[in-house]
Amino acid sequence: MRNPLSEKIVQVEPSGIRKFFDVANEMKDAISLGVGEPDFDTPWRIREEGIYSLERGRTFYTSNAGLQELKDEICKYINRKVHVAYDSKHETIVTVGGSEAIDIAFRAMLDPGDEVLIPQPSYVSYVPCAFMADGVPVPVELKAENDFKLTVKALEAVTTPKAKILVMPFPNNPTGAIMTKEDLEPIVEFVLEHDLFVLSDEIYSELSYQGEHVSIASFPGMKERTLLINGFSKGFAMTGWRLGYVCGPQIIVEQMLKMHQFAIMCAPTNSQYAAVEGLRHCEDEVVKMRDAYNKRRRFLMHEFQRMGIECFEPFGAFYVFPSIREFGMKSEEFATRLLMEEKVAVVPGTAFGACGEGFLRISYAYSLEDLKEALGRLETFINRLRAEKTS
Structure with a gap:
């Protein structure tokens, strides 16, 4: 029998995040700090609207690109948040999470051999989606040493004439790094000079703890070469609702819509009605969740400093990325031993690229009680490792 599998797909490695989560899920009394999912319930007004839409029988397909009502609210939201005006009819698609938007963006824009510049450590989907x-x-x-910010120097080291797309994954998963207006200015110059397009993944833009989030699309000359991707999973605590969106140049969005039509049809209808309510009335709830994350972030940074664990201070998303280089072991070995010996699941930095070696991703999208217990176990573990080194 001939091989039923695509050689390309066989080459794609499965996500390194789920491995530790799946083991922890089967382990009694384990604490998982590995999954990037808000521990808050979706705000009640959003849930209520989702329920109401079902009760009203709103269970049919929407237009492929999404409810016009939702697209209008998305464009209003972006305009007031990052000061970029989009046409809701021709420059906006509602997608099944931000991940679908990443996938169809690459498929709409790339020809064989086109290069995609992907800052790493970063979200696990960029590399396989570009490859596929x-x-x-x-x-x-x-x-x-650069607080995990993107620099022109780093870009110059790898950019060739074949480069077409630059991914901008800020606020960053896994590091929590952000890019300020001053950080972005030289990147914009580089993009324009090299005639690049930008995929700006802003899924964590609502979770910025050092002033307002700045989008690269807001710079002169950048709107027409940027796809702005966002969604409702992180900021609005709507992971299971599977709803994202992309705004960008009509010439690109039209081609993305074709793939969305044939592969997806449309995003879930009740999720779309619920998201309208979220954008109109739930920004205060988003701020409350952000404030709670910020308290947890400060707690973790304080505890790391007390324990002598090196960690740069992140100002976005809900992750910290501490260094474990002092212990002289690979990230995966450290994470495996921590899980088996102390029943705490974290993600090795290498799940987000080879340059994540020597780091761990720890999510603080968990209660303070869980974080305190997990940090206590972590301290026991590292004290044991330090004792082993000196004995």
Whole structure:
């Protein structure tokens, strides 16, 4: 019998995040700090609207690009948040999460051999999605000494004439790094000079703890070469509702819509009605959740400092990315031993790119009680490791 599998798909590695989560899920009394999912319930007004839409029988397909009412609210939201005006009819698609938007963006824009510049450590989907779209993923190393910000120097080291798309994953998963207006200015110059397009993944833009989030699309000359991707999973605590969106140049969005039509049809209808309510009335709830995350972030930073664990201070998302280099072991070994010996699940930094070696991703999308218990177990573990080194 002939091989039923695509050679390309066989080459794609499964996500390194789920491995530790799945083991912890089967382990009694384990605490998982590995999954990037808000621990808050979706705000009640959003849930109520979702229920109401079902009760009203709103269970039919919407237009492929999404409810016009929702697209209008998305464009209003973006305009007031990052000051970029989009046409809701021709420059906006409602997608099944931000991940679908990433996938169809690459497939709409890449020809075989086109290079995609991907800052790393970063979200696990960029590399496989670029590869599956016949692009060539090119890692751009982000360094702790630069607070994991993207620099022109790092881009210059890897950019070739084949480069077409630059991924901008800020606020960043897994590091929590952000890019300020001053940080973005030289990147914009580089993009314009090299005639690049930008995929700006702003799914964590609501979770910024050092002033307002700045979108690269807001700079002169950038709207027409940027796809702005966002969604409701993180900021609005709507992971299971599977709802995202993309705004960008009509010439690109029209081609993305074709793939969305054939593969997806439309995003879930009741989720779309619920999201309208969220954008209109739940920004205060988003702020409350952000404030709670910020308290947890400050707690973790305080505890790491007390324990002598090196960690740059993140100002976005809900992750910290501490260094474990002092212990002289690989990230995966450290994470495995921590899980088996102390029943705490974290994600090795290498799940987000080879340059994540020597780091761990710890999510603080968990209650303070869980974080305190987990940090206590972590302290026991590292004290044991330090004792082993000196004995």
